[in-house]
Amino acid sequence: MIEFVLLAFGLFIMLFGALGLVRFPDVYTRLHATSKCDTGGAMSILLALAVSVNAPLLIRLKFVLLAFLIALINPMLSHAIARGAYKRGIKPKVVVDMYGGGNP
Amino acid sequence: MGRVHFYLKERIEDVKRRVLYESYEAMKLPPWERVAITWVVLFTFWLLVAGWGDAVHLLIAAAVTLLIAVIMRDMLTEDIRGRGHLLVKSLHIFLFVVPQYLFIMAFRLIESNLRVVRNVILLDITPGIVKIEADLYSDTGLTILANSITLTPGTLTLDVEKKLGKAYLYVHWINVETLDGERAGRIIKGDLEEWLKKIFW
Amino acid sequence: MAEENFLVTLRYAVWFLVFTAAVVSYRVVFGPTLADRVVALNTATTKVVVMVAVLSVVLDAYYLLDVAIVLLMVNAVGGLIIAKYLEVGR
Known part of the structure; x- marks a missing residue:
């Protein structure tokens, strides 16, 4: 029963991550949506698979390893892309910017 | 604070960084503990990806990961600080x-x-x-x-x-x-x- | 193999993930800047990794998990290189 709950939660979160990528106004807020929602949804679905599958222990540990690698790689990529986009000159739509313009 | 010359400011920054580095350098792990931690992590990763087969396979895996751990001991565990016995510390962590x-x-x-x-x-x-x-x-x-x-x-x-x-x-x-x-x-x-x-x- | 009831659910879950990847591909095609396309491509690749992991259970072929791990690592290295290109190249 727990695997259905985890799978439904993961699919729901991944759908809203994709919708957030379409709806948000600029690159940085889109990165908010994709990094958090993809990490949470993918980890939830992979843990559901690891709980439910009838296989030797090695296969289950491989699902857990995949979830761990996603949780390690996804935030790193998101802030690498955010820093690169800021250095390229894409202006964020913000109310306060302490990164580029010195002290406000 | 008055005006400080540019080279003097860089010198002060350098000295402060060195003092901080040496105060933390005293709490560093000894080399064999760093090799042990890196070896355990690499061997676990090998077993997870490649699976455990017969004895020859495990022996080759242990030898190769030990070689890599000796070479790469500073890369993964250089920033871990702590005192006490290794077993107590790793169990606590x-x-x-x-x-x-x-x-x-x-x-x-x-x-x-x-x-x-x-x-x-x-x-x-x-x-x-x-x-x-x-x-x-x-x-x-x-x-x-x-x-x-x-x-x-x-x-x-x-x-x-x-x-x-x-x-x-x-x-x-x-x-x-x-x-x-x-x-x-x-x-x-x-x-x-x-x-x-x-x-x- | 999982139990039968869950396998049927997983088949629909694969189609649902394909649908979310199609929603994301709007940003790949019509993104205003290059960074938007990069973000959307990384998101689509993560969804493909999850899809491959689900298919390895549905098809009962667990060697596909190695494919998923390698695809994830290639995604990481490629994303870092594109981020470096965004920073210095023009």
């Missing part, structure tokens, strides 16, 4: 610190996912980039802190800046509540940094 950290991060991740869902539906965002100060200084600790900040609700780390023995993080915040540095740091970091300061410096 893997039985108490890591599960508590994972427990905290799991609930933070669920909360941040639900908050993104609410923001997507309502679009009530006032984004801003704020600058906060981190108490950690090492590379590994700052990396894990930045990844944790990215996964907690409403924040995304943009860049890390280190100068004069202090580290600053630039954080893109989706609902700016305050502009003060210390209050923003307390709201954003929460109690994550206390857990990380038990292992890294």
Whole structure:
């Protein structure tokens, strides 16, 4: 029963991550949506698979390893892309910017 | 503070950085412990990816990962600080610190996912980039802190800046509540940094 | 193999993930800047990794998990290189 709950939660979160990528106004807020929602949804679905599958222990540990690698790689990529986009000159739509313009 | 010459300022910065480095260098792990930790991590990864076969396979795996661990001992465990016996320390880390950290991060991740869902539906965002100060200084600790900040609700780390023995993080915040540095740091970091300061410096 | 009831659900879950990847591909095609396309491509690749992991259970072929791990690592290295290009190249 727990695997259905985890799978439904993961699919729901991944759908809203994709919708957030379409709806948000600029690159940085889109990165908010994709990094958090993809990490949470993918980890939830992979843990559901690891709980439910009838296989030797090695296969289950491989699902857990995949979830761990996603949780390690996804935030790193998101802030690498955010820093690169800021250095390229894409202006964020913000109310306060302490990164580029010195002290406000 | 009056005007300080440029070369003098660079010299003071250099001296301060060296004093900080040497004060933490005394608490470093000895080399064989670093080799042991790296070897255990690499051997576990090998077993997870390749599976455990017969004895010859395991022997080859142990030899190759031991060679890599001897060469690469500074890459993974250089920033871990601590005292005491290795077994007590590693048992304390893997039985108490890591599960508590994972427990905290799991609930933070669920909360941040639900908050993104609410923001997507309502679009009530006032984004801003704020600058906060981190108490950690090492590379590994700052990396894990930045990844944790990215996964907690409403924040995304943009860049890390280190100068004069202090580290600053630039954080893109989706609902700016305050502009003060210390209050923003307390709201954003929460109690994550206390857990990380038990292992890294 | 999982139990039968869950396997049927997983077949629909694969189609649902394909639908979310199609939603994301709007940003790949019509993104205003290059960074938007990069973000959307990384998101689509993560969804493909999850899809391959689900298919390895549905098809009962667990060697596909190695494919998923290698695809994830290639995604990481490629994303870092593109981020470096965004920073210095023009």
